[in-house]
Amino acid sequence: MKGLKKLLFFIISSIGVFGGVFLFFWNMAKKIQQPLRRQITSVPSVPYENIEFPSKEGIVRGWFIPSKFEETPPLIILCHGWGSSRDTVYRYVDRLHEEGYSLLLFDVRGHGESSSVKALTVKTFRDDIISAVKFAKSRKDIDTNNIGLLGHSFGGFGSILSLSKGNTAKAIVIDSSPIKFTTIMESFLKQKKLPTYPLVPILTKFIFMRANITTRETKEDLDCIKALENTRTPILMTHSINDNFVPSSELEYIKSRVKINSFYVKSDGHRDSQSDPDFWENVIPFFNAHLSMRSKNFISEEKNG
Template sequence: MGLIAGLVVGGILTASVLSALVWRIGSQSQQPRIIANAAAPEVDTQWKAVSFRSGGSQMKGWLLEPSQGSATQEEGWLFETAQDSAAEEEGLLPLVVVAHGWGSNRTRVLRYTHPLYKAGFAVFMYDARNHGESDTIKAPSALMFRDDVIAAVDAARRLPGIDPDRVSVLGHSLGGFGALLALDQGMRVCSVITDSMPVRFETMMEAELKRKKIPSFPLAYLIPPIWLIRSGISQAQFRAANIPDVLARHAGLEGNARTPVLMIHSSEDDFIPAADLRQLKEQLSAGTIETLFVSTKGHSSSEQDPAFWDRVLPFLEETLLKEA
């Protein structure tokens, strides 16, 4: 009995130590690296600093105007006291909200902006919570990205000079994931463009473990429940965050009260494989989404392929520059 009792106690202690270790790894993997922003955006157009709120947290962003003057900073806007007077003004601008991915910030998605503001679009990018200069929360998640996109779109609609009826979203990686989930929460935008977006939660998890050089097996199966518990996400909420189902409900031609969606991925992305998007396209009914596969190396370089802008700008012109 002494030996058996000792083995039982030893087994319990070992299990406890392993559980604590897995929990610690799960907690660490749920904390994105925080990268400082540039002091000012390197752009050849006018810009403004913007503050707004999401989930009680303060968010920081930049608005780039579609003009060719020297970049000068004006006094930032705080949306707790902003007036909804823009809709009464003439010459209101169409706007593209740019959402960055996990472990990134608004400075890093400036790479998208030059062709957009040169084409006549205002551009609004922001730091999601736990990124850049925005406030932090205990356990960021894909649903946080969803809620932050919704808050950013709401804030953008109240910007002076912006047409609230002509707003679209361009989301990179998890920013795109959050933008699509936001459609299921009633976010109304003219269109959504995703770039290098993970389609499956499993892909997202495996990529983050790879980035942190943590073995995928068996942690890819043990860590997701930890993320959900720490984020306060229920199993029902997790099941509802299913991209194929969300797209089937909301994506498609505008005439059917649906949102046009263009999904782009590089065939040479070594972080989030393009196979996810190819499989998704086969799952969905024809016409639900538009897709484009480019050929650039890495996870954050799709816009370097000329085919990217050859498709993105006409798509935005068709969905965003229509008569309000």
């Protein structure tokens, strides 16, 4: 009888411990997947339009900035990173707007003023980017055959993955993007001053579990290398060698596996690539070359203006 009681006590204790550990990691994953919303603290200094469009079960909100020229121009969609909002990518706007592009900035669901999501992942970024391109193609005030995309960090990660899920953008620039899920988790844990092992593999599994992402899906739909190998869309990638959050070794990882156009900058931190002159010296010619920017009418307007 005593042996049975000991066995029952052991079983109940084990269940309690297991349940406590499970709940700890579940709540930790939940916290990671619900970043604090960054409030919109500024608006464009040039004319803009508030916009919104559907994406999956939610609504995405953002800004449309028309070109400074009257002709229907190419459009570049700007996508922010994890825990940011559309006004954080406004740093790209002045140079691109001066070049004559129309621009679309939006808050990924779970960010800014867009709808909430239960379990935010890179899939959310991927799906909202696809929805943004679809929305852009419905407008009559842009050249819908010439849409570009510039994604920063997780916005870049989602942009790459969207290539295999119907993204019809004509040219894509990827700025400071993570590529591997392990890198993302390591960066987050280091920022919180937590040990990476064994937390990285455990938390990654819980994050996928909360988002109903299967192992098969991670191999087939969430693989950046596979997406880049199978696309014909022109891609240009950049990363700062001084990035203190997502290391530039992510770009090295890509280059060791896929032939890709790329360059490095020397700006400080994770969100300042555009401050390096080399950034625009590479990005502007790339977009101009692939988005048919210099039509005859456009050149005429630009010279006369």
